[in-house]
Amino acid sequence: MLTAILALTLLALIFGLLLGYASVKFKVEGDPIVEQIDKLLPQTQCGQCSYAGCRPYAEAIAAGEADINRCPPGGEATILALADLLDVEPKPLDEEVGTEKPKMLAVIDEDRCIGCTLCIQACPVDAILGAAKHMHTVIADECTGCELCIAPCPVDCIDMVRTTPNPTTWRWPDPEHITLQEKIEEEQA
Amino acid sequence: MTQQQLGSFPGGLKLPGHKKRSTQLPIRRMPISKRLVLPLQQHIGEAAVPIVEVGEKVLKGQRIARAEGHVSVCLHAPTSGVIKAIADHQVPHPSGLTAPCVMIETDGEDRWIERNPVPDFRSLSSHEIRQRVREAGIVGLGGAGFPSFIKLNPGVRHHVETLLINGAECEPYITCDDMIMRERAAGIIEGIEIMMFALRAKECVIAIEDNKPESISAMRFALTANKALSETTRIVIIPTKYPTGGEKQLIQVITGKEVPSKGLPIDIGIVCHNPGTAYAVGRAIRHGEPLLSRIVTVTGTDVTHAGNFETLFGTPIRELLEFCETKRQPDEPFIMGGPMMGYNLSGDDLPITKTSNCILAGVDEVAIASQPLPCIRCGECAVACPASLLPQQLYWYSRSKEFDKTEEYNLFDCIECGCCDYVCPSKIPLVSYFRFAKTEIMNQERERRKSDIARERHENRLARQERERVEKEERQKQRKAALAASKAAQKKAENTEAESTTEAAAVKEDN
Ligand code: SF4
Ligand code: SF4
Ligand code: SF4
Ligand code: SF4
Numbered sequence: 001m002l003t004a005i006l007a008l009t010l011l012a013l014i015f016g017l018l019l020g021y022a023s024v025k026f027k028v029e030g031d032p033i034v035e036q037i038d039k040l041l042p043q044t045q046c047g048q049c050s051y052a053g054c055r056p057y058a059e060a061i062a063a064g065e066a067d068i069n070r071c072p073p074g075g076e077a078t079i080l081a082l083a084d085l086l087d088v089e090p091k092p093l094d095e096e097v098g099t100e101k102p103k104m105l106a107v108i109d110e111d112r113c114i115g116c117t118l119c120i121q122a123c124p125v126d127a128i129l130g131a132a133k134h135m136h137t138v139i140a141d142e143c144t145g146c147e148l149c150i151a152p153c154p155v156d157c158i159d160m161v162r163t164t165p166n167p168t169t170w171r172w173p174d175p176e177h178i179t180l181q182e183k184i185e186e187e188q189a
Numbered sequence: 190m191t192q193q194q195l196g197s198f199p200g201g202l203k204l205p206g207h208k209k210r211s212t213q214l215p216i217r218r219m220p221i222s223k224r225l226v227l228p229l230q231q232h233i234g235e236a237a238v239p240i241v242e243v244g245e246k247v248l249k250g251q252r253i254a255r256a257e258g259h260v261s262v263c264l265h266a267p268t269s270g271v272i273k274a275i276a277d278h279q280v281p282h283p284s285g286l287t288a289p290c291v292m293i294e295t296d297g298e299d300r301w302i303e304r305n306p307v308p309d310f311r312s313l314s315s316h317e318i319r320q321r322v323r324e325a326g327i328v329g330l331g332g333a334g335f336p337s338f339i340k341l342n343p344g345v346r347h348h349v350e351t352l353l354i355n356g357a358e359c360e361p362y363i364t365c366d367d368m369i370m371r372e373r374a375a376g377i378i379e380g381i382e383i384m385m386f387a388l389r390a391k392e393c394v395i396a397i398e399d400n401k402p403e404s405i406s407a408m409r410f411a412l413t414a415n416k417a418l419s420e421t422t423r424i425v426i427i428p429t430k431y432p433t434g435g436e437k438q439l440i441q442v443i444t445g446k447e448v449p450s451k452g453l454p455i456d457i458g459i460v461c462h463n464p465g466t467a468y469a470v471g472r473a474i475r476h477g478e479p480l481l482s483r484i485v486t487v488t489g490t491d492v493t494h495a496g497n498f499e500t501l502f503g504t505p506i507r508e509l510l511e512f513c514e515t516k517r518q519p520d521e522p523f524i525m526g527g528p529m530m531g532y533n534l535s536g537d538d539l540p541i542t543k544t545s546n547c548i549l550a551g552v553d554e555v556a557i558a559s560q561p562l563p564c565i566r567c568g569e570c571a572v573a574c575p576a577s578l579l580p581q582q583l584y585w586y587s588r589s590k591e592f593d594k595t596e597e598y599n600l601f602d603c604i605e606c607g608c609c610d611y612v613c614p615s616k617i618p619l620v621s622y623f624r625f626a627k628t629e630i631m632n633q634e635r636e637r638r639k640s641d642i643a644r645e646r647h648e649n650r651l652a653r654q655e656r657e658r659v660e661k662e663e664r665q666k667q668r669k670a671a672l673a674a675s676k677a678a679q680k681k682a683e684n685t686e687a688e689s690t691t692e693a694a695a696v697k698e699d700n
Binding site (some may be wrong): 012038041042043044045053054076077080084124125126127142144165166167168169170171172173174175176 | 588590625644
């Protein structure tokens with residue numbers, strides 16, 4: 001038993017070092033434009049853009065394979081920022097990928113949770129805590145609202161709730177702004 | 190004392206004051222309410238953390254919440270009673286949202302906790318004074334609520350030339366600073382002396398608008414009684430113009446110097462405090478009294494007996510309005526602050542907090558809420574802007590949500606004074622757009638910080654999964670290798686066995 005533990009620890013150590021060395025030695029110079037695009041994406045990692053996460057989508061945009069209007073969580077603000085960065089015309093969110101929704105937060109009904117750990121495996125940002133057969137909970141601050149944990153749950157005990165602002169995070173209402181469509185028209189006129 | 194040439198700021202407005210209504214009677218003390226609601230956040234910065242439990246008896250002046258982090262102050266029980274609850278309650282905030290509050294059921298005895306006065310403040314160090322001011326829960330009483338102890342720090346990099354006492358009170362209807370200067374001038378002077386000492390300031394300027402002759406003479410009288418202080422302190426009478434009470438505007442009037450954009454008054458050697466704050470500092474150090482109440486102006490066309498009231502924090506605003514008799518119906522909205530910079534509130538259960546300077550029910554010139562017309566680019570707003578901004582540009586960019594542009598046009602220098610709104614012939618609610626844009630930008634920054642954390646967590650997860658995958662593969666390889674090795678060993682063993690048997694057989698045969 002002891003030898004097994006020792007052997008495993010040693011292995012972990014060796015591979016850790018190996019990986020560390022490899023990451024330094026074979027470091028791929030990060031593509032600055034991909035970095036910059038990725039910085040503007042909301043990092044919800046939901047995959048609604050049809051890519052495996054924000055970074056893959058950023059890579060696709062940089063490669064000219066994807067349009068800038070495919071990220072519903074980012075919505076108009078992200079589209080405007082991307083248009084600005086890439087110096088292209090902004091355009092409304094692609095309806096195919098969904099619509100801009102208010103920010104949500106996953107909440108686990110702890111009475112119904114059976115501790116199957118399936119949601120933990122689904123969460124892209126490790127925002128769920130819990131051990132097998134024990135109830136799980138979502139760390140509210142870390143949850144990005146990607147909804148990826150909803151489908152895997154076998155007992156349907158995860159709900160998405162709207163995040164409620166407090167007086168510090170509250171925002172003054174929009175008096176009446178022009179939509180992106182109107183702005184584009186106005187600028188063309 | 191030499192009479193110095195006054196400077197001025199661009200723009201601004203001459204507005205009807207409407208101040209007489211609330212200055213006819215002296216400051217009155219508001220009766221103790223049966224139930225006080227004390228929000229844990231009444232200041233800019235981190236909310237205070239409660240240190241009492243439900244059911245606990247508290248005395249007047251007893252600390253009920255401690256400061257958390259640097260930018261924060263303590264909170265005290267305004268009178269004696271029992272802690273009834275620590276729970277969310279609607280707070281006087283434009284959002285109408287709830288926030289954590291401590292509820293006290295008062296016992297009417299108003300029994301003090303033991304106080305710790307320091308008659309000779311010079312026996313304290315500058316640091317000890319700041320600590321006491323912080324412990325006493327003192328924040329800027331002009332309306333913003335920034336913890337005062339921070340603005341009593343002379344700092345290392347800067348040194349403070351001038352302590353500026355802002356007695357301009359330029360906004361129509363509000364008279365709480367006027368009344369405190371009229372009635373408690375000696376107390377304010379006491380506080381100024383302590384502030385000068387803590388800041389090691391060279392001089393003090395008390396700036397008062399010329400529409401407050403009573404305040405000017407009261408302050409003059411109190412100052413002459415203090416020989417030492419009157420050598421370094423002068424009272425400067427400034428013309429009445431809105432918004433002279435803006436910190437940066439007042440500094441321009443007094444010194445002719447401009448505080449740089451995104452800069453602070455201390456960058457040019459000035460620290461600005463409100464007269465009410467100076468009074469509170471005096472009470473805290475010399476009398477050991479924490480900040481438990483403030484002067485609140487209750488006025489407006491709907492108020493029958495307007496006036497100023499010394500009100501305990503946590504007192505329901507409804508009780509104040511009832512006390513003054515109003516035509517207002519229950520749940521009808523009122524204005525917190527003045528007609529220019531205040532905001533509408535509704536909800537009868539809202540408490541008075543450290544920043545509640547004025548309750549305004551009904552204004553004389555009601556701006557007829559008309560549909561705004563398109564901007565005609567007349568430039569009136571830019572002429573009126575005291576911060577030299579271009580409101581029409583800011584409006585355009587806020588409206589189209591081009592927030593980086595609004596920042597280029599110095600949106601955050603806007604003091605939300607409402608001068609541009611006031612003069613706009615198209616009746617565009619410009620300030621609403623600026624408030625919207627500001628909170629939107631702050632929110633985007635918060636989101637960006639959050640998404641940075643999310644990216645990091647996601648990358649960590651990917652790295653961990655990769656590591657686990659590699660380790661698993663490695664383990665499998667190991668196992669395979671081990672298996673192969675043991676198989677080989679077995680084979681070998683079998684072979685040698687076979688060999689030895691054949692050998693044995695050979696030997697036998699030899700025999
Ligand atoms: S839709 Fe937006 S948030 Fe979701 S993975 Fe794609 S880029 Fe990220
Ligand atoms: S808890 Fe659920 S909704 Fe929140 S980030 Fe994780 S998977 Fe997404
Ligand atoms: S005052 Fe009104 S109409 Fe005139 S430029 Fe400014 S926003 Fe436009
Ligand atoms: S509200 Fe802002 S933009 Fe308008 S006049 Fe005042 S400082 Fe200028």
